[in-house]
Structure formats: structure tokens, C-alpha cells
Amino acid sequence: MIDPRDRQRLAENWLRVVHDVEQAASQSSRNLSEVRIVGVTKYVNADMTEALVDVGCRDLGENRPQSLWEKAEKLGGRDLCWHQIGHLQRNKIRRTLQYPVVIHSVDSVRLLDAIDDEQRLANDTRAVDVLLEVNISGEEAKTGMSPNELRDVMPSLPRDRVNVRGLMAMAGWGTAGDEARRQFAAVREFRDSLASEFGLPLDELSMGMSGDFAEAIAEGATMVRIGSRIFDGLLAT
Numbered sequence: 001m002i003d004p005r006d007r008q009r010l011a012e013n014w015l016r017v018v019h020d021v022e023q024a025a026s027q028s029s030r031n032l033s034e035v036r037i038v039g040v041t042k043y044v045n046a047d048m049t050e051a052l053v054d055v056g057c058r059d060l061g062e063n064r065p066q067s068l069w070e071k072a073e074k075l076g077g078r079d080l081c082w083h084q085i086g087h088l089q090r091n092k093i094r095r096t097l098q099y100p101v102v103i104h105s106v107d108s109v110r111l112l113d114a115i116d117d118e119q120r121l122a123n124d125t126r127a128v129d130v131l132l133e134v135n136i137s138g139e140e141a142k143t144g145m146s147p148n149e150l151r152d153v154m155p156s157l158p159r160d161r162v163n164v165r166g167l168m169a170m171a172g173w174g175t176a177g178d179e180a181r182r183q184f185a186a187v188r189e190f191r192d193s194l195a196s197e198f199g200l201p202l203d204e205l206s207m208g209m210s211g212d213f214a215e216a217i218a219e220g221a222t223m224v225r226i227g228s229r230i231f232d233g234l235l236a237t
């Protein structure tokens with residue numbers, strides 16, 4: 001059960017996030033409807049996740065597939081889209097594809113092949129929406145493919161059962177403000193060059209988190225992944 005005061009706080013936080021995203025969009029002459037807000041619920045349990053759905057969030061992001069499954073089961077009757085934003089092991093694909101999902105974190109051609117295979121095995125003719133994760137800051141610790149690795153995946157596209165909708169990226173550790181914005185601009189430019197070279201739309205750019213979503217939106221993000229700001233004041237410290 002969620003304390004009514006916490007519910008109230010959550011509603012206020014959500015509205016503020018929506019407002020701030022809208023403001024960031026309008027500052028770049030973009031529209032709120034062009035930016036999907038993925039509420040990252042990895043910090044909270046299924047009850048708090050449901051409370052977030054109640055205040056209006058329909059896109060939910062999880063790092064661990066097991067948490068995604070658990071919450072997707074509990075909130076099964078709702079019209080939601082799940083977002084797998086952390087690394088997905090190949091043995092977790094089958095179960096993950098049972099829910100309406102976008103996989104943001106495709107970081108190898110092996111994973112792409114495996115998603116393709118699972119969808120075929122399931123006899124599902126729909127294409128799974130995925131993003132290719134690029135490590136733009138070049139840091140060892142960061143996840144995702146280097147631009148060269150990612151470029152090597154492109155000749156295997158398009159595919160029947162996997163629809164590569166675009167790219168996902170994170171700014172490097174400790175980067176913020178102008179430096180984060182420069183990295184997001186590099187992601188967009190990389191996407192533009194791939195799109196024209198390989199003749200694919202790659203419309204989606206998943207970039208920007210609580211600390212840098214405004215910079216990401218200014219550089220063309222179509223999905224922002226926001227967690228801590230939504231749960232501000234609601235997490236045990």
C-alpha cells in the first residue's frame with residue numbers, strides 16, 4: 001500500500017517532469033508529443049510502479065529483465081509499454097518478448113540475431129522494436145557498442161522480426177551541461193550518417209536521464225529515461 005502523502009508527492013513529481021520535458025521541447029521548437037517519457041522504475045516496487053501508472057505514465061523502464069517480468073505480470077491488465085534499458089542476456093529474451101516491449105540496449109549482433117531467432121521460434125510474425133546502444137563517450141565502463149562495432153551491424157538490416165528503430169546512448173560518467181550536450185549531438189550526427197549511408201530511418205534517439213534530459217531533447221532525443229526525478233523524496237536514503 002502506498003501512503004496517500006507519497007501518492008500526492010509522486011503525482012506532483014510526475015507533473016513537474018512532464019512540464020520540464022515540455023519546456024525543454026518547446027525551447028528547441030519541438031512538441032511534447034515528440035518526446036516519450038520513459039519512467040524508470042528500477043528504484044521502486046510494483047506498488048509504487050502502479051501508482052506511477054495511475055498518475056499517467058504509460059512507458060516504464062527497467063534495468064533487470066526479472067523486475068520487468070514481475071511488474072509486467074502484476075500490471076498485466078493495463079495498457080503499458082515496457083522498456084528494457086539494461087543489458088539483456090540471451091537466455092532472458094524469450095520471457096521478455098512475452099510483454100509489449102522496446103529493447104533499448106542491444107549491444108551486439110549476437111543479441112540481435114538471438115532476438116530474431118526467438119521471435120521466429122515463437123511463430124510471431126511481428127517485428128520486435130529495438131534500439132542499438134552506442135558508447136559515444138568511449139569510456140571503458142560504459143555499456144554499448146563502439147561506433148565502429150555498431151556500424152558493422154548495419155549491413156544485416158533490415159530484418160523481418162526485429163525492427164531497429166534507432167539508437168540509445170548515455171552521456172559519460174560525471175558529464176553534464178555542455179559536455180553532455182556535445183555527446184548527445186555526436187549521437188545524433190552518428191545516427192544521421194548511418195541513416196543516410198544505409199537508407200534506414202532510425203527515427204528514435206533514446207538519450208537523456210534525470211540530470212541531462214534537457215540537453216538530450218535539445219539534440220533530438222525522442223525518448224528520455226527518467227527515474228530519480230520522478231521518485232524524488234520517495235526513496236529511502
Ligand SMILES: *Cc1c(COP(=O)(O)O)cnc(C)c1O
Nearest residue numbers: 040085209210211225226227228
Ligand atoms: C537508471 C537508469 C536511468 C534513469 O536514471 P536517473 O538518473 O535516475 O533518471 C536511465 N537510463 C538507464 C540505462 C538507467 O540504468
